[in-house]
Amino acid sequence: MTTRATETPGLLLRHPDGQTFRFDPGALCLELLATGGPGEYARFEVLTGPRALAAWAAESRLPPGLRLAADDAGAAAARGLRDALWGVMAARAHGAAPAPAGLAAVNAAAAVPPLVPLIAADGTRAWAPGEAPVAALLSTVARDAVDLLTGPHAHRVRECATHNCALLFVDTSRPGRRRWCSMERCGNRHKVRTHRARRTDDPTA
Template identity: 35%
Template sequence: MHAFPGGAPSLDFAGTLRYRHRADPREDMDSPKSLSVWFRESGIAEREIPCKAADLQEALVLREAVYQLIVARMSERAYDRDALALVNDYARKPTPVPQLTSEGRRIEASVEQAFAAVARDTVSVLGGPEASLLKECGNPECSQVYIDRSRGARREWCAMDPCGNKIKAAAYRARKRVGEQAKTAFTRSRQSAKG
């Protein structure tokens, strides 16, 4: 099961390497099967697309190129030329094809079409009006980038669970600890004043 807190498939794709700021980031795309599941869960494909080890390696290269472009856009730096060329090359390719059936809509996709969908979404997000709304999660360990569509752009975390809850719980514990220390200090000062 993958997480989708970014607000756009390209951001969530880049976020499959979680906790990039740690010495030991967590890889959510660790097998061809997990790539296949990601395509389905993201909505790019309706069913899992059979993926091979070579597809996974290609996905990881594309993911890192997407992430480099996202970080460059957020920090207002020039795009890495190789990352930009790679994403643009994928964006030129055909994307998944929606079909109308008697049961409703069906999306047929190959791995290459799914990569093209991620690349086009990257172009759309980074080149569109919401690029200025990109933020990195306020949890210092989390590296998920998301589109802050909240009122007043006041969202701080990629998601309340786990990041927001973790930070709020830590802040509560810190406030409680400070309050207890102040109470102990006050009690001691009163006792010394009496003695």
């Protein structure tokens, strides 16, 4: 489950083990990956239908107020793009070449007209009136992926350093030393393991 945290950047993810933690992957396209995925990631599935897709869009880093004309086919298309993005982004994180089929799926989604933003009367960013088609949402996500993978932070797309966590993020920090999906979860677990190992090595500690 994903929930937008209003007070700080990032999503609130609920792991199947019951823990809830904050995760900011640094890009819209990587937020989509937190909804599930192919193969072993299917147990994290969130995009179960049109309502779930609309909820994800509202919880994402997109400006609020988007009205989405979602249906079952649109939710299936979102899952398809997400699964393709998993392969493309994971390949980037590991320095490998992405599968041509994955790139083709991302490029095909990006070729569709994206969501149409506008400036509201109060000066904030808003969306064009009416319901937006799912294809426009997916185009916006795919174009975000194109910008990320062809931009200055492409080499900073990384997988969480914890051996049993595959969450992907882009490190946009100035020092570029981010290792964990979340300090609340994997970063803290690493600290605990390190502390226990030191106590084991030093009986007097």
